[in-house]
Amino acid sequence: MLRCTLALFLMAAPALAEEVTTFALDNGLEVVVIEDHRAPVVTQMVWYRTGAADEAPGKSGIAHFLEHLMFKGTDTLAPGEFSATVEAQGGDDNAFTSWDYTAYFQRVAADRLDLMMQLESDRMRNLNILEDDIITERAVLIEERKQRTDSSPAALLQEQMRAAQFLNHPYRIPIIGWLHEMEALDREDALDHYKRFYAPNNAILVVAGDVTPDAVRAMAETHYGPLAPSDAITDRLRPAEPPQIAERRITLTDPRVSEPYVLRTYLAPERDPGDQEQAAALTLLAELLGGSGQTSLFAQGLQFGADPVAVYASAYYSGTAVDDGTFGLVVVPMPGVDLATAEAAMDDIIADFIETGPDADDLARIKTQIRASEIYARDNVDGLARRYGEALAVGLSVQDVQDWPAVLEAVTAEQIVEAARQVLNRDRAVTGWLMPEAEAAE
Amino acid sequence: MLRCTLALFLMAAPALAEEVTTFALDNGLEVVVIEDHRAPVVTQMVWYRTGAADEAPGKSGIAHFLEHLMFKGTDTLAPGEFSATVEAQGGDDNAFTSWDYTAYFQRVAADRLDLMMQLESDRMRNLNILEDDIITERAVLIEERKQRTDSSPAALLQEQMRAAQFLNHPYRIPIIGWLHEMEALDREDALDHYKRFYAPNNAILVVAGDVTPDAVRAMAETHYGPLAPSDAITDRLRPAEPPQIAERRITLTDPRVSEPYVLRTYLAPERDPGDQEQAAALTLLAELLGGSGQTSLFAQGLQFGADPVAVYASAYYSGTAVDDGTFGLVVVPMPGVDLATAEAAMDDIIADFIETGPDADDLARIKTQIRASEIYARDNVDGLARRYGEALAVGLSVQDVQDWPAVLEAVTAEQIVEAARQVLNRDRAVTGWLMPEAEAAE
Numbered sequence: 003m004l005r006c007t008l009a010l011f012l013m014a015a016p017a018l019a020e021e022v023t024t025f026a027l028d029n030g031l032e033v034v035v036i037e038d039h040r041a042p043v044v045t046q047m048v049w050y051r052t053g054a055a056d057e058a059p060g061k062s063g064i065a066h067f068l069e070h071l072m073f074k075g076t077d078t079l080a081p082g083e084f085s086a087t088v089e090a091q092g093g094d095d096n097a098f099t100s101w102d103y104t105a106y107f108q109r110v111a112a113d114r115l116d117l118m119m120q121l122e123s124d125r126m127r128n129l130n131i132l133e134d135d136i137i138t139e140r141a142v143l144i145e146e147r148k149q150r151t152d153s154s155p156a157a158l159l160q161e162q163m164r165a166a167q168f169l170n171h172p173y174r175i176p177i178i179g180w181l182h183e184m185e186a187l188d189r190e191d192a193l194d195h196y197k198r199f200y201a202p203n204n205a206i207l208v209v210a211g212d213v214t215p216d217a218v219r220a221m222a223e224t225h226y227g228p229l230a231p232s233d234a235i236t237d238r239l240r241p242a243e244p245p246q247i248a249e250r251r252i253t254l255t256d257p258r259v260s261e262p263y264v265l266r267t268y269l270a271p272e273r274d275p276g277d278q279e280q281a282a283a284l285t286l287l288a289e290l291l292g293g294s295g296q297t298s299l300f301a302q303g304l305q306f307g308a309d310p311v312a313v314y315a316s317a318y319y320s321g322t323a324v325d326d327g328t329f330g331l332v333v334v335p336m337p338g339v340d341l342a343t344a345e346a347a348m349d350d351i352i353a354d355f356i357e358t359g360p361d362a363d364d365l366a367r368i369k370t371q372i373r374a375s376e377i378y379a380r381d382n383v384d385g386l387a388r389r390y391g392e393a394l395a396v397g398l399s400v401q402d403v404q405d406w407p408a409v410l411e412a413v414t415a416e417q418i419v420e421a422a423r424q425v426l427n428r429d430r431a432v433t434g435w436l437m438p439e440a441e442a443a444e
Numbered sequence: 445m446l447r448c449t450l451a452l453f454l455m456a457a458p459a460l461a462e463e464v465t466t467f468a469l470d471n472g473l474e475v476v477v478i479e480d481h482r483a484p485v486v487t488q489m490v491w492y493r494t495g496a497a498d499e500a501p502g503k504s505g506i507a508h509f510l511e512h513l514m515f516k517g518t519d520t521l522a523p524g525e526f527s528a529t530v531e532a533q534g535g536d537d538n539a540f541t542s543w544d545y546t547a548y549f550q551r552v553a554a555d556r557l558d559l560m561m562q563l564e565s566d567r568m569r570n571l572n573i574l575e576d577d578i579i580t581e582r583a584v585l586i587e588e589r590k591q592r593t594d595s596s597p598a599a600l601l602q603e604q605m606r607a608a609q610f611l612n613h614p615y616r617i618p619i620i621g622w623l624h625e626m627e628a629l630d631r632e633d634a635l636d637h638y639k640r641f642y643a644p645n646n647a648i649l650v651v652a653g654d655v656t657p658d659a660v661r662a663m664a665e666t667h668y669g670p671l672a673p674s675d676a677i678t679d680r681l682r683p684a685e686p687p688q689i690a691e692r693r694i695t696l697t698d699p700r701v702s703e704p705y706v707l708r709t710y711l712a713p714e715r716d717p718g719d720q721e722q723a724a725a726l727t728l729l730a731e732l733l734g735g736s737g738q739t740s741l742f743a744q745g746l747q748f749g750a751d752p753v754a755v756y757a758s759a760y761y762s763g764t765a766v767d768d769g770t771f772g773l774v775v776v777p778m779p780g781v782d783l784a785t786a787e788a789a790m791d792d793i794i795a796d797f798i799e800t801g802p803d804a805d806d807l808a809r810i811k812t813q814i815r816a817s818e819i820y821a822r823d824n825v826d827g828l829a830r831r832y833g834e835a836l837a838v839g840l841s842v843q844d845v846q847d848w849p850a851v852l853e854a855v856t857a858e859q860i861v862e863a864a865r866q867v868l869n870r871d872r873a874v875t876g877w878l879m880p881e882a883e884a885a886e
Contacts, residue, residue: 059501059614060683162611162690169607170504170622180612180686241502244622248604248696248876254689255871429697434690 030203044211052199063179103395155256201232210387270329281321283421292317472645486653494641505621545837597698643674652829712771723763725863734759
């Protein structure tokens with residue numbers, strides 16, 4: 003009943019785009035304004051088109067390191083004063099680094115936006131990096147790596163799998179950095195990365211909330227307008243993958259593993275500007291195979307069927323990237339079921355799916371869920387800011403973002419099967435086994 | 445009987461080093477002279493300390509491409525005139541590229557050495573790279589790749605395994621280049637590599653044959669002395685490997701495969717200056733496990749035992765490199781024996797070896813063979829030139845080269861077992877299966 007009601011509601015809802023205005027400053031800064039006047043708050047995000055996949059060879063971790071250093075001082079601001087100021091205004095702020103981008107944001111009362119722009123524009127070009135900050139933050143990051151990666155067999159397996167998934171592309175690099183390279187990162191490395199990539203013509207300013215485009219433009223001209231563009235910004239041409247023609251398998255054995263599992267990643271295409279159909283098909287494929295809830299093919303076939311082999315199974319895909327990424331599968335066997343059995347059961351489901359295609363009701367249900375989440379997404383202005391910022395940071399356009407729901411809606415069963423057939427090819431996959439100890443040889 | 449006679453002979457032979465003189469020019473060019481006055485011939489080699497592992501990211505193949513372009517013209521020499529001149533003097537010449545070096549050599553009558561130096565010094569700094577040469581040679585190299593790599597499943601498997609073996613280090617790159625990157629290499633890429641790496645202070649001149657050090661020095665001063673050193677030559681710090689902690693397996697299935705086999709490579713340390721003991725132990729280990737002939741453990745256990753499983757099996761290791769390389773194993777099963785069985789039999793032999801250590805007679809036999817090959821090597825002046833040139837190009841010294849036979853001689857059974865225990869660790873290994881078609885799921 004609930005599902006039926008929801009579907010009727012959704013069909014009635016107009017597929018209107020959110021209120022988005024875009025423009026650019028003369029120095030190349032792209033600006034996106036997302037209006038939402040329901041509450042007197044505003045979020046400012048600045049996205050730089052640089053991430054771990056843009057690091058100099060041997061300097062893994064420098065993009066993320068610099069993200070930390072951006073909270074140190076500038077010519078006019080003492081170290082730590084940035085976040086202290088935001089907090090004193092009742093706001094909060096943070097940042098994150100991915101392979102393709104590094105982003106900074108603050109959420110404050112709408113009348114503090116001018117101050118936020120003053121602060122953010124200041125550190126875009128005037129960062130001071132002190133030797134003491136390097137020493138302190140490097141230690142912090144090494145500790146972060148030890149806690150999040152080195153103490154986690156699962157994280158280590160993913161790191162080793164990623165290095166095997168990408169034969170040539172720098173998506174191979176862990177964002178946090180390889181420990182031995184992190185230990186050697188110095189002030190010069192941070193400055194090199196900062197000077198090369200932090201400039202208005204390599205950034206996107208997203209302002210979302212209780213603002214008008216005119217007000218944003220005036221403030222942006224005041225604060226970001228005077229910043230000189232960099233002439234070092236080039237096309238983002240990273241080393242590309244050669245043909246992947248041989249299945250790879252990785253086993254990580256670690257006595258700390260309490261729950262063995264199988265992880266599989268396939269090299270998978272990303273959303274391309276004006277060409278998002280295959281990525282949309284993969285998005286639906288991930289939902290059909292292993293989306294959340296108890297209705298996915300994995301849930302039904304592996305967890306809740308007549309002969310359950312798994313306590314958990316899922317599939318995931320995100321196509322918002324500059325270059326080819328991954329389509330992932332995970333299956334956690336029930337106690338007593340070995341990894342080979344669980345993996346084979348998962349592969350059987352995939353083979354069946356490619357043979358028979360999606361059930362029409364399943365596909366309709368998934369599309370309804372996606373429509374619903376699109377509608378709910380419009381109520382979350384921070385989520386929208388992130389969506390536009392990320393898309394523009396990886397080379398998509400505002401139009402691509404706004405087309406995406408319709409592209410998802412238009413995907414056919416045949417396109418999903420074809421995407422599965424093309425992408426779920428084990429010659430381009432890495433399969434990881436996480437185990438507490440080696441299984442006896444067969 | 446023969447073996448006994450040989451051993452007696454070898455024990456009597458003095459372990460004298462060959463006649464080697466070294467010096468350097470003021471511009472940094474290192475010179476090695478190996479005298480051999482038995483015949484009036486001479487070999488000139490110039491080794492550059494740059495190879496595929498020194499290429500700019502995304503420019504795979506450029507080191508080898510440049511090697512080809514070095515046979516085109518200079519300011520004073522027409523394209524092709526270099527080799528034509530060598531040939532007109534009754535000599536021959538060639539070149540080769542590895543991950544760590546690129547080398548050029550000519551073998552001519554001893555009185556033509558001056559001319560050879562004139563030619564070789566000319567192209568060290570005065571190469572002309574024409575757009576037409578780029579187009580022609582790029583097509584030649586792409587064809588070479590297609591013939592040697594893309595048409596060979598075995599070569600493709602090795603390429604994919606190498607990319608999985610090295611998580612971070614550029615030894616991952618194929619020397620010939622990834623096809624999609626080769627296709628994009630242009631004149632600017634070649635010039636960048638040439639200008640950056642081709643200079644007297646990044647080169648080693650080896651002259652071997654019927655010459656005196658004084659004569660070589662005088663000619664070298666005349667021809668190479670005027671060349672300016674480059675200030676762009678830095679330490680060869682490539683991105684290093686993070687810990688390898690998870691076994692990797694790769695299966696390449698190709699209908700063109702007529703003989704399935706198993707290939708295993710382990711990350712293995714190289715010879716270090718003044719510290720060659722572990723590399724020496726690995727050299728002996730490779731001989732004991734899978735050296736040529738019918739007496740290795742693999743030959744006895746896999747090919748000629750009571751229950752033979754393989755038609756061929758071997759082990760190989762070469763430690764002459766700048767950074768950690770690989771220790772390799774290969775086993776080709778008998779028809780009807782599957783890859784898993786052959787691989788397990790190979791691993792059993794390794795496990796037994798680590799448990800029990802080498803048979804004393806086997807070790808003595810291997811050492812005798814090595815002593816013999818060292819003595820024979822001294823009669824091959826071209827081989828010596830290559831040995832010194834390669835060693836110096838990867839950072840070893842003349843002393844390291846001359847110590848190497850004694851270091852090999854001094855290796856103990858315990859050191860070999862310890863090296864096997866440390867290096868033959870499957871967490872740091874890639875195992876490749878080459879098959880004509882997928883085996884049925886078990």
